[in-house]
Amino acid sequence: MxxxxxxxxxxxxxxxxxxxxxxxxxxxxxxxxxxxxxxxxxxxxxxxxxxxxxxxxxxxxxxxxxxxxxxxxxxxxxxxxxxxxxxxxxxxxxxxxxxxxxxxxxxxxxxxxxxxxxxxxxxxxxxxxxxxxxxxxxxxxxxxxxxxxxxxxxxxxxxxxxxxxxxxxxxxxxxxxxxxxxxxxxxxxxxxxxxxxxxxxxxxxxxxxxxxxxxxxxxxxxxGGLDRESLRLSVVTAGNPAQRAAWLAAHLDSLPGSGIVYTLTVAQANDVATLLRDRGHAVAAYTGATETSEREQLEGDLLANRVKALIATSALGMGFDKPDLGFVVHLGAPSSPIAYYQQVGRAGRSTDSAEVVLLPGREDQDVWRYFSSVAFPSEAMVRNVIGALERDRPQSTPALEPLVDLGRTRLEMVLKVLDVDGAVRRVKGGWVATGEPWEYDEARYRKLDEARRREQQAMLDYQATDGCRMAFLRRQLDDPELGADERCGRCDNCTGNRYDAAVDPSSAEETRQRLMRPGVEISPRKQWPSGLAKLGVQLSGKIGDGPAPGRVIGRLTDLGWGARLRALLDAPDAPASEDVVKAAVAVLASWGWTTRPTAVLAMDSDRHPLLISSLASELARLGRLTDLGVLRYAPERRPVTAANSAYRVAALQDSWQPPDASVIGAAGGPVLLVDDMTDTGWTLTMAARVVRAAGAPDVLPFALASTS
CATH class of the missing domain: 3.40.50.300 (P-loop containing nucleotide triphosphate hydrolases)
Structure with missing residues (x-):
């Protein structure tokens, strides 16, 4: 030039x-x-x-x-x-x-x-x-x-x-x-x-x-200024999860056009979509678990107004463009006012008015705490990753998993950050160390955690404010055009026009019954994690002696059973209550197993031994099953603290004393294996192998709760 x-x-x-x-x-x-x-x-x-x-x-x-x-x-x-x-x-x-x-x-x-x-x-x-x-x-x-x-x-x-x-x-x-x-x-x-x-x-x-x-x-x-002149912001305090879901079912048709209903978790999105469809609403769930081809179809349905709403997680966020989107409802508050502003910004791009409604719940903060717990790992964990890499031989992420105590998602995040920082490099076949020095920016990560906490408090303040809600959000975003006493004149606080938070008692009870309908299937693990031999465990390939598909009463993130299960598992150990036993019986009654269990075996537990053993005994009594007692921990058992699958399997190896084979054989059929909670599924998988090795033809896992 x-x-x-x-x-x-x-x-x-x-x-x-x-x-x-x-x-x-x-x-x-x-x-x-x-x-x-x-x-x-x-x-x-x-x-x-x-x-x-x-x-x-x-x-x-x-x-x-x-x-x-x-x-x-x-x-x-x-x-x-x-x-x-x-x-x-x-x-x-x-x-x-x-x-x-x-x-x-x-x-x-x-x-x-x-x-x-x-x-x-x-x-x-x-x-x-x-x-x-x-x-x-x-x-x-x-x-x-x-x-x-x-x-x-x-x-x-x-x-x-x-x-x-x-x-x-x-x-x-x-x-x-x-x-x-x-x-x-x-x-x-x-x-x-x-x-x-x-x-x-x-x-x-x-x-x-x-x-x-x-x-x-x-x-x-x-x-520029961040005021959105079409948005009418409201907060509706409608009570517990069932009441809020009932409120949504009652008001959905009155909201203008078609829109998006955001939930905080995949489980909630699926539950709410099912509930609303049962009430006759044209809705569908859209989450990070939705296949790409199905996402395209669902986006097209919303763009063409073939559905009233997509019930979505944040997977439907940045970039989805429907200029006439009539409303955005949040069933549960995001942890950040900035994230909230980004999501509600989907509405009212080319309309004079769009409704934005927040239905917060007390359990929202539990979800915030969970996502905060999977933030950037400690320096020791990160240095383990660097130390496990070689400079001349690429290692894939699956190959690294057995060498470091990190789950796949967090490990990938650490590798990407280290790559940007120059300590590792992605090459064909995986990752290699560069040998470059690397410093853990502890002060930055601490400040990040503090910033997240401030954002969470700001989201609570948004719900409680009697000031202008749009001005509140603009202030969080440091809007350069926001005046000191500026008000939008459109939100519920500015106009005094509020949605009625009351819910018809019969509708709320019907919704509660639907949401509290217990029973969620848990899929068994089918493949051993790679690299177990490096940890001294000689297991690989397909799992041939694991459990059958199992059941839990509910997920910890469910709108229905979630809050009750979290409270139950956080409380001091006590015998299973009548409502928990009834819920467990309802799940077993609707299980549809190929062969009915003939015996019940409780898992040993450090936190809830009485809860689990009493539930197992009561199920044995009511179902006329053989009570096999408790699958006891081995004296040399190691505590399982790892998030990484390979490390979990290695730690669980030899964790239980083998049960009496003659007693298992006398039961003559499948064994119902009872635990308090399942997250990765590896504990039930490894325990099932022990029970099957003692002679059980099959093992049916049952737990009070799952994390997802």
Missing amino acids: SDDPHPFPSLRAPVIRADAQTILEQLAGPHAVLRDDQWVAIEALVVQRRRALVVQRTGWGKSAVYFIAAKLLRAAGFGPTVIVSPLLALMRNQVAAADRAGVHAATINSSNVADWSEIHDRVRGGELDVLLVSPERLNNPDFRDQVLPALAQDAGLVVVDEAHCVSDWGHDFRPDYRRIRTLLADLGSDVPVLATTATANDRVVEDVASQLGVGGKDTLVLR
């Missing part, structure tokens, strides 16, 4: 604003008008070739800015725009939007693996205007080493969408996003960069700017 700052004559502001308006009309319709603040961002990227950080409310038009900029730059002869985008729903919407504007776009993510090779060829051949890439792809060895360098060299623009994911101060931190700074470091000095988000307070903005290198003196920061 020449020294002329405008080597392409067409890239001059007076010329391209009219072109930008034309592209916007292709994107959003003939009546769309390019706003001055959108033009400021486009001009900075296209004409001035600057870096920009845009923090604007949902619906402001951030995607229009980068698609318009992409097409203008491509027309002027620049390379394709690379958009790092976090969610599949977002990618699908963005590809559709690009197509409307005549922009040739493609996406690389986990759902289109078969197309990757063809897309790589199209990138190399200059056929694409826009490439949307999931952050996870940035550190795939093939993509990182073969495709990314060419993209960095030829990119006309790089966009980091939902940039708050870069910051571990944000509500949705993703380690893979940290890899973006490597991409940006390899860019030419004249390649513009755009980082966008709607949910970032001052601390997150500062961290994003630092991480992405978009905080220099020449960076344009566009940070």
Whole structure:
């Protein structure tokens, strides 16, 4: 390029604003008008070739800015725009939007693996205007080493969408996003960069700017007001889980249009969807466990108003774009006002009014505490991971699991953070150590924990405030345009118009009966974790002597039994109460087993020996089954504290004294094995092997509760 700052004559502001308006009309319709603040961002990227950080409310038009900029730059002869985008729903919407504007776009993510090779060829051949890439792809060895360098060299623009994911101060931190700074470091000095988000307070903005290198003196920061003039915020304190679910069932049809009902857990989403369908509502569950193809179908159903609502976890969040979404209801409060603002921002993008209702519950804080407990691990655990890696021999994540005491999800998070920090590197075949020094930032992690606690308290304060609710949320996000005494004039506190929290007693009782209907199937473990031989356990492959499918009364996260089971397991040990016994009997009566058990055996327990043994004895009495007593711990038993599957199995090996084979044989049939709680399933699996080795033809696991 020449020294002329405008080597392409067409890239001059007076010329391209009219072109930008034309592209916007292709994107959003003939009546769309390019706003001055959108033009400021486009001009900075296209004409001035600057870096920009845009923090604007949902619906402001951030995607229009980068698609318009992409097409203008491509027309002027620049390379394709690379958009790092976090969610599949977002990618699908963005590809559709690009197509409307005549922009040739493609996406690389986990759902289109078969197309990757063809897309790589199209990138190399200059056929694409826009490439949307999931952050996870940035550190795939093939993509990182073969495709990314060419993209960095030829990119006309790089966009980091939902940039708050870069910051571990944000509500949705993703380690893979940290890899973006490597991409940006390899860019030419004249390649513009755009980082966008709607949910970032001052601390997150500062961290994003630092991480992405978009905080220099020449960076344009566009940070607008976060008021959403269509949203009418309300809080309804409707009582216990059954009452809140009944309230939702009674009011769902009166909410405008179609919308989203958020729950805090997958179990709650499934339970509520089932309940509402039974009441005649057209709804479906949408969670992280929903298959990709089904997600696309469900999103289409909501977009086309074929369902009244999707009952969803946060899996349906960033990027889902239905401009006329009429309502967002939260059945349970998120732990952060910033996350709450992000989710309610799905509603009312192109409508004059949308209803936003929060139905908080006392049990919400239990869910918050659980998710907080799986935060970044201790320094000792992290150093175990580094120590287990070799410098010249790659090790896969499954191979590492037996060597470190971390579950798969947390181990992957640690590896990604260490990769960004330079201590490890992902290569073909797994991970290797780099030998570079690494420091554990204890002060930062402690401050992060403190920040999370402040956010949780702020969410409780939001529920209790008598001030303007929108102003409260904007204050949490450090909205630069929020006035000292500003009020939205729309929320329940501003208008005095409140939903009636009362619930018809008969409806609440019917809902309670449905939610309290006990019985959840637990699937048996089918495969031994890899690498057990490294821990001295000679087990591998398929599990041939484990238990049959089992049952629990309920999950700890259930809307119905969840709170009662948590209280029961937190209370001092005591004999099983009458209602617990009745619930257990109801579960057994509806089990539908192939062969009915002939005997009952209680698991030994450090915390609830009386609870378990009394329940087992009572089930034996009522079911006329042989009471086999208790499967006792072995004297040399080791405590099981590991989260990692391989470590758990190794610790559980030889944990019980073998029961008397003659007694087991005399029972003449399957044994019902009773425990208080199951989480990973390994305790019941290992105990079942002991019972089967003593002669039981089958083992039917039964527990009071499961964690998921």
